[in-house]
Amino acid sequence: MVLTLVNQSAITLSLLEWSSLQGFLAGILSSLLRQPVWWIPMHLFFSPLLLLMLTLDISPSWYLLAFAALLLIYGKTFRTRVPLYLSSKDANIELAKLLPRDTAFSFVDLGSGCGGLLKNLADSHKNGHFHGIESAPLPFLISHLRNRLLGSPFTLTWGDFWHHDFSNYDVVYAYLSPVPMEALWQKVSKEMRTGSLFISNTFIVPGVQPYKSIKLNDFSHSTLFIWKI
Numbered sequence: 001m002v003l004t005l006v007n008q009s010a011i012t013l014s015l016l017e018w019s020s021l022q023g024f025l026a027g028i029l030s031s032l033l034r035q036p037v038w039w040i041p042m043h044l045f046f047s048p049l050l051l052l053m054l055t056l057d058i059s060p061s062w063y064l065l066a067f068a069a070l071l072l073i074y075g076k077t078f079r080t081r082v083p084l085y086l087s088s089k090d091a092n093i094e095l096a097k098l099l100p101r102d103t104a105f106s107f108v109d110l111g112s113g114c115g116g117l118l119k120n121l122a123d124s125h126k127n128g129h130f131h132g133i134e135s136a137p138l139p140f141l142i143s144h145l146r147n148r149l150l151g152s153p154f155t156l157t158w159g160d161f162w163h164h165d166f167s168n169y170d171v172v173y174a175y176l177s178p179v180p181m182e183a184l185w186q187k188v189s190k191e192m193r194t195g196s197l198f199i200s201n202t203f204i205v206p207g208v209q210p211y212k213s214i215k216l217n218d219f220s221h222s223t224l225f226i227w228k229i
């Protein structure tokens with residue numbers, strides 16, 4: 001559409017100027033339509049950056065490779081509404097403090113990403129059994145290789161945690177998004193044993209007070225919310 005405008009318009013602007021104008025108008029529309037605030041810079045810069053990339057003469061195979069990698073990481077986000085982002089170093093430290101040092105226990109990370117959190121906790125708590133469930137193929141593969149190559153003692157399942165029974169765990173950890181929290185609480189309440197802990201990084205369960213919360217000193221100033229079942 002922009003190209004048609006460029007061809008037919010009496011105004012002579014360079015392609016970069018047209019694309020900046022397009023980005024500017026899309027940004028304003030996005031704001032008027034009250035889209036989430038991060039859409040505005042995305043609209044603003046998408047076309048100019050596209051043009052810029054075309055001038056770089058990069059082989060199309062790289063774009064295909066990047067697309068495939070993104071698909072293998074974020075392809076299921078459309079359904080799960082939970083993208084990949086990793087627990088901060090501070091979250092790792094605070095979680096490690098919460099876990100028992102002497103008694104045996106079991107821990108599951110719902111959506112274990114690339115396995116970094118599991119590796120850290122399994123290394124510091126030899127008395128625990130750590131399990132991760134991850135549905136995105138590439139993060140699962142990375143955590144699998146990490147486990148094999150670095151010999152960290154955690155186990156992994158490639159799949160959907162909604163099909164997994166939580167009753168085997170003393171601690172269930174989730175760093176997801178606001179979307180699944182209400183349904184997750186239903187599953188937690190139904191399946192988790194009395195006395196076990198459900199910990200959510202950042203996202204609350206609507207209407208259910210945690211028994212404890214720990215403020216983290218990380219980039220997003222997140223909080224660990226803890227419920228005792």
Ligand SMILES: C[S@@+](CC[C@H](N)C(=O)[O-])C[C@H]1O[C@@H](n2cnc3c(N)ncnc32)[C@H](O)[C@@H]1O
Pocket residue numbers: 080082083084085086087109110111112113114116117133134135136139159160161162175176
């Ligand atoms: C925000 S990341 C957290 C990664 C890791 N737990 C951490 O704390 O560093 C959430 C992860 O959950 C995964 N995920 C989302 N829904 C899932 C589901 N239903 N079953 C398994 N994994 C899921 C996503 O693919 C993503 O890797």
